[in-house]
Amino acid sequence: MNCFHKHPTRCSWRQNAHFLLHLKLRLKYYSTQMSQASILQKIRDVKPLHQAHAHIIVSNLSENVFLCNRLMNAYASCGLVSKAQIIFSQIPNKNLVSWTILLSGLTKNGRFFEAVEVFYGMMVLQIRPNEITIASVLPAFGKLGRVLLGKSVHCYWIRCNFGDNVFVETGLIDMYSKFGCMRIARNVFDNMSVRNVVSWNAIISGYSDNGYGEEALRMFNLMKRKGMSGDIFTVMSLISLEDFRVGSGIHGLIVRSGYENDPLIRTALMGLYINGNFVNDAYRIFEEINKKDLVAWTSMLRGFSRSGNWRRTIEHFNKMMGENMIDYVSLITMLSGCSCSGALQQGRRMHALVLKTGFQDDLFVGSAVIDMYANCASMIDAKRYFGGMVERDAACWNALISGYGMIGCGNEAIVTFLKMKDSGLSPDESTLVSVLCACSHAGLVEQGLRIFDQMTKVWNLIPNLKHYACVVDLLGRSGRIYDAYLLTKRMHLKPGLEIYSSLLTACKIHRNFELGDEISRELIELKPNDAGHYILLSNMHALAGNWDCARMSRISLKSSNLKKNPGLSSMEINGEMFTFMASQTDHPHYLEIRDFLEGLILKIKAAGYEPDTDSVLLDVSDDVKRDILFHHSEKLAIAFGLMRTKPGAVVRITKNLRICDDCHLASKFVSKVCARVLVIKDAKRFHVFRDGVCSCRDWW
DNA sequence: TTAGGGTTAG
Numbered sequence: 001m002n003c004f005h006k007h008p009t010r011c012s013w014r015q016n017a018h019f020l021l022h023l024k025l026r027l028k029y030y031s032t033q034m035s036q037a038s039i040l041q042k043i044r045d046v047k048p049l050h051q052a053h054a055h056i057i058v059s060n061l062s063e064n065v066f067l068c069n070r071l072m073n074a075y076a077s078c079g080l081v082s083k084a085q086i087i088f089s090q091i092p093n094k095n096l097v098s099w100t101i102l103l104s105g106l107t108k109n110g111r112f113f114e115a116v117e118v119f120y121g122m123m124v125l126q127i128r129p130n131e132i133t134i135a136s137v138l139p140a141f142g143k144l145g146r147v148l149l150g151k152s153v154h155c156y157w158i159r160c161n162f163g164d165n166v167f168v169e170t171g172l173i174d175m176y177s178k179f180g181c182m183r184i185a186r187n188v189f190d191n192m193s194v195r196n197v198v199s200w201n202a203i204i205s206g207y208s209d210n211g212y213g214e215e216a217l218r219m220f221n222l223m224k225r226k227g228m229s230g231d232i233f234t235v236m237s238l239i240s241l242e243d244f245r246v247g248s249g250i251h252g253l254i255v256r257s258g259y260e261n262d263p264l265i266r267t268a269l270m271g272l273y274i275n276g277n278f279v280n281d282a283y284r285i286f287e288e289i290n291k292k293d294l295v296a297w298t299s300m301l302r303g304f305s306r307s308g309n310w311r312r313t314i315e316h317f318n319k320m321m322g323e324n325m326i327d328y329v330s331l332i333t334m335l336s337g338c339s340c341s342g343a344l345q346q347g348r349r350m351h352a353l354v355l356k357t358g359f360q361d362d363l364f365v366g367s368a369v370i371d372m373y374a375n376c377a378s379m380i381d382a383k384r385y386f387g388g389m390v391e392r393d394a395a396c397w398n399a400l401i402s403g404y405g406m407i408g409c410g411n412e413a414i415v416t417f418l419k420m421k422d423s424g425l426s427p428d429e430s431t432l433v434s435v436l437c438a439c440s441h442a443g444l445v446e447q448g449l450r451i452f453d454q455m456t457k458v459w460n461l462i463p464n465l466k467h468y469a470c471v472v473d474l475l476g477r478s479g480r481i482y483d484a485y486l487l488t489k490r491m492h493l494k495p496g497l498e499i500y501s502s503l504l505t506a507c508k509i510h511r512n513f514e515l516g517d518e519i520s521r522e523l524i525e526l527k528p529n530d531a532g533h534y535i536l537l538s539n540m541h542a543l544a545g546n547w548d549c550a551r552m553s554r555i556s557l558k559s560s561n562l563k564k565n566p567g568l569s570s571m572e573i574n575g576e577m578f579t580f581m582a583s584q585t586d587h588p589h590y591l592e593i594r595d596f597l598e599g600l601i602l603k604i605k606a607a608g609y610e611p612d613t614d615s616v617l618l619d620v621s622d623d624v625k626r627d628i629l630f631h632h633s634e635k636l637a638i639a640f641g642l643m644r645t646k647p648g649a650v651v652r653i654t655k656n657l658r659i660c661d662d663c664h665l666a667s668k669f670v671s672k673v674c675a676r677v678l679v680i681k682d683a684k685r686f687h688v689f690r691d692g693v694c695s696c697r698d699w700w
Numbered sequence: 701t702t703a704g705g706g707t708t709a710g
Contacts, residue, residue: 135701170701201702236703267704298705332706339707367707374708398708433709466709498710684710 049074069097076105099127104136115140116149131157131165138171142178150175164192170199177206182215197231205237213241232259239268263289267296274303297323298330305337308570310577313337314346328359335368342654342681343572344376351385360388367395374403377652377679377686394420394428402434407686408695410442417451432461436470441685443699445478463491469498476506477699481515497527504536513544532565569633569655573644580636583628589640597639601630604669612662634663634680638670641678652679658700659687668692 052074056067068091072084084105091098099122106115119137122129129137134157141150154172162168169192176185189195189203200223207216220238223230235257239250250272259265266289273282286292286300297320304313317334320326331354338347351369359365366389373382382403386396397420404413417435420427427435432455439448452471455461468491475484484503488495500523507516520537527533538553570579580587587593601609613625620628629635634655641651659667659682667678672692680687688695 139701165701167701172701174702196701198702205702231702233703239704262704264704269704271704293704295705300705302705327705329706336707364707369707371707393708395708400708402709428708430708437709469710501710 049078049080063092065091065093065095065098069095069101072098072105073101076101076108079109081105081109081111096127096130096133100130100133100136103133103140107136107139110143112140112143116144116146129153129156131162131168135165135167135171138168138175142175145179147179147181150179164194166192166194166196166199170196170202173199173202173206177202177209180210182206182210182212195228197228197234200228201231201233201237204234208237208241216241230257232257232262232264235259235265236268239265239272263291263293263296267299270296270299270303274299274306277307279303279307279309292325294325294327294330297325298327298333301330301337302333305333305340308341308568308579310341310343310570310572314575326353326357328362328365331357331359331365332368335365335372339368339372339375340654341570341572341577342376342652343577344373344378344652345572345575347372347376349575351381361390363391363393363396366392367399370396370399370403374399374406375681377407377681377688379403379407379409392423392425394425394431397425398428398430398434401431401438405434405438405441405685406681407688408441408697408699410438410444410447413438413442414444414447414451427455427459427461429461429464429467432463433466433470436467436474440470440474440477441696441700443478445474445480448474465493465496465498468493468495469502472499473502473505476502477509479506479510481506481510481512485515497523500526504533504540508536508540508543511543513540513546516540565656567633567655567657569637569653571637571641571651571653573641578637578640580633580640582633582636583631584633584636587636592643593636593639596643597630597635600639600642600670600674601666603673604666607669607673609666609669612665629662632660632663634659635666638667638678642670642674642676648676650677650679652681654681656683658682658684664694664698664700668694 053071056064056071068087072087075081075083075087084102088094088098088102099118103115103118106112106118115137119129119140122133134153137153138150140146141153157168169188172188173185176182176188185203185206189199192199200219204216204219204223207213207219216237220230220234223234235254238253250269254260254265254269266285270282270285273279273285282303283300286296289296297316301313301316301320304316313334317330320330331350335347335350335354337343338350350372354360354365354369366385369385370382373379373385382400386392386400389396397416401413401416401420404410404416413435417427417431420431432452435451436448439445439451449471452463452467456463468487472484472487475481475487481503484506488499488503500519504516504519504523507513507519517537517540520533520540523530523533524537534553534556538550541547541549541553567582568579570577572578578589584590611626611629613622613629634653637653638651641653645651659680663680664687667680667687667689669692670676671678671689675691678687678689680689682700685700686695687700
C-alpha cells in the first residue's frame with residue numbers, strides 16, 4: 001500500500017489574474033472591508049497585488065489595520081517582505097496580528113536576524129505573544145542557534161498554559177533538532193496529544209540531520225504503523241540516511257512514494273551522488289530534470305568542482321551564465337571551488353563578477369571572497385576586500401584569521417582576533433578553531449593556550465572536540481606529547497578521530513613510536529575504513545626501522561581492500577588547471593617534465609641539495625628511493641610550473657596531502673637556484689619558498 | 701510548524 005500522499009499544488013498566475021478581475025468587480029459592488037480582505041488573502045502574485053494595494057490607497061483605507069495586515073501577509077507570501085515592513089511601519093494602531101504577520105513573513109523569507117529583532121521589539125513594548133506569534137518565531141531561533149532565547153520562549157509558553165498546540169509543539173521539535181537537543185525534541189514529541197504529518201517529519205528529520213539514522217528509521221516505521229501517511233518532506237529526510245541507502249534502497253522508497261519525477265527529490269538525489277563521489281550519476285539525474293532551477297544547476301556545479309574536474313566546472317558555470325542562472329549561492333559555490341583548488345586567476349574573475357552582479361555587500365559572498373584569496377595565499381587581496389566591506393560578521397573575521405594562520409603569520413592572526421573582539425563582535429566556535437590553528441602553525445604554544453583558557457573561562461565558550469583537537473595539535477607539535485595525551489584523558493568529551501589524528505602526527509614528528517602504535521590501533525578501531533591510519537601506522541614502523549611491522553600494516557591495508565588517497569598536486573596556468581600524480585608516466589607532458597626535472601635536480605644538487613631518502617617509507621634500495629622521490633607530484637608540478645611560466649613569475653601549487661620532507665627541502669633549493677617564489681599549499685597550510693627559505697621556518 | 705544548492709575549520 002502506498003503510504004504517501006501528494007503535496008498540494010500552488011496557486012497559478014492564471015488563478016491570480018482571475019482573482020484580480022473579481023477584486024475589481026467586487027470592490028465595485030461591495031466596497032466593504034471584509035470582501036477586499038478576503039480577496040487579498042487569496043492573491044499570491046505581485047502584479048494583481050500592487051493593483052489591489054493601489055486601490056486600497058485610493059479608497060482611503062490605508063490606515064485600516066485589518067486591511068493593512070492582510071496586505072502585509074499577501075506581500076510577504078509573494079516574497080516581498082520589505083514591502084510588508086514598509087506597510088507595518090505606517091500602520092498607526094498596530095495590533096498583535098500585525099506583529100505576528102511581520103514576524104512570520106520574515107521567517108518564511110529566511111530573514112531570521114530581522115525576525116529576532118522584531119521579536120525583541122515586541123518584548124520592549126511589552127506586547128505579549130500568542131501561540132501563533134511563538135510558532136512563527138521559533139524557526140528563526142532554530143536557524144540562528146539562539147538556544148537561550150528559544151528555551152526561554154518555550155518556558156514562557158508553558159507558563160502561560162496556552163494548552164496543546166500542534167503548530168507550537170512541532171515548531172519546538174524543529175527548533176530543538178536544529179540546536180542538536182534531540183532529547184528535548186523527543187520529549188516534546190512524546191508529550192503531544194495530537195500529531196500531524198509535519199510533527200512526524202520534524203522528529204524524523206531531526207534525528208536524520210543529527211546523525212541518528214537508526215532512530216530516524218525507527219520513527220518512520222512507527223509513523224507507518226500508526227497509519228500516518230508520509231509526504232515529500234518525509235522522503236526528503238530519509239534520502240540522506242546512510243542506513244536507509246544501505247538497507248532497503250532509496251530508489252524503492254522514491255518510486256513507491258510517487259515522487260520519482262519531482263525536481264526537488266531529484267536534486268536531493270543528485271546531492272547524495274555528489275557526496276558519494278559519483279558525479280556522472282549525479283549528472284545523469286541532472287540531465288533528466290525537465291525544468292532545471294538554480295538549485296539543480298548549483299548542485300551540479302558543486303559536483304564538478306568537488307570532483308576536481310576543473311574544465312567541466314568552468315564549462316558548467318559558463319552555461320549557467322548563459323542561462324541567467326547566477327545568484328549569490330552559485331557565486332559562493334564557484335568561489336569555494338577556486339579556494340579549494342587555489343585557482344587565483346579564476347578567483348579574481350569571480351571577484352569581478354561579484355562586483356558586476358552587485359553582491360559585494362552580501363556577508364556570505366564576502367566571507368567566500370576573503371576565503372578564496374586567503375586560500376590562494378593572497379592575503380593582501382583578502383585584507384583589501386575585508387577592509388572595503390560595509391558590514392562584517394564572524395565568518396568574515398574567521399576567514400581572515402585562518403588565512404593568516406595558513407600562511408604562518410600567527411601574530412597577525414592573533415592581532416586580527418583581538419581587533420575582532422574590540423569591534424564588539426563575539427568570537428564564535430570557528431574563531432577559536434581558526435586562532436588556535438594559527439598559533440599551532442606558527443608554534444605560538446603559550447599564546448594559543450592562553451586564548452583557549454580565556455575563551456572557555458571568560459567567554460563561557462564550551463569547548464568541543466575540534467577545539468580540543470587544536471590544543472592537542474598545539475601541544476603535540478611543540479613536543480609536549482605527554483601534556484597533549486593527559487588533556488585527552490582529562491577532557492569532558494570522548495576523544496574522536498581528530499584528537500587521535502593530531503596525537504598520532506605529533507608522535508610521528510617527535511618519533512614517539514610506542515604511543516604512536518597505541519594511538520594507531522585506537523584509530524583503526526574507531527574508523528576501520530580509513531586507509532590513512534594504516535599508512536600512518538606503517539610509516540611509523542618504517543621510521544622506527546621496524547620494516548616487518550611496516551610491511552604487516554601495508555598487508556592488512558591490502559587485505560582490507562582499502563585504497564589510499566593518491567597524492568595530487570595541481571596548478572592553474574592561464575585559467576587552465578593541470579594535475580599531477582606521483583610517478584604518473586602516462587601524463588600528456590611526462591617526457592618534457594622528466595627531461596626538465598633531471599636538469600633541475602642536477603642544478604640543485606650542485607647547490608648542496610641531498611635527497612632525503614628517509615622520506616620514502618618503503619624497504620627498498622637508496623637508488624629506488626631517490627627515483628621515487630624525484631617523481632613526487634609536487635616535483636612534477638614545480639618542473640611544469642617553471643617551464644610554463646615567465647621568468648620571475650610566482651609558481652603556485654596546491655597539494656591534497658601534506659608536503660613531504662624531501663619536497664620541502666628541494667623546493668627551498670629550487671627557489672634559490674631558479675630565483676623564483678614557490679607557493680605550495682598542502683592539506684593544512686602554505687609554504688612560501690623564497691631565496692632558499694620557507695615561510696614555515698621548517699615548522700609544519 | 702517541516703524539504704533540494706552556499707561562507708569561516710577540518
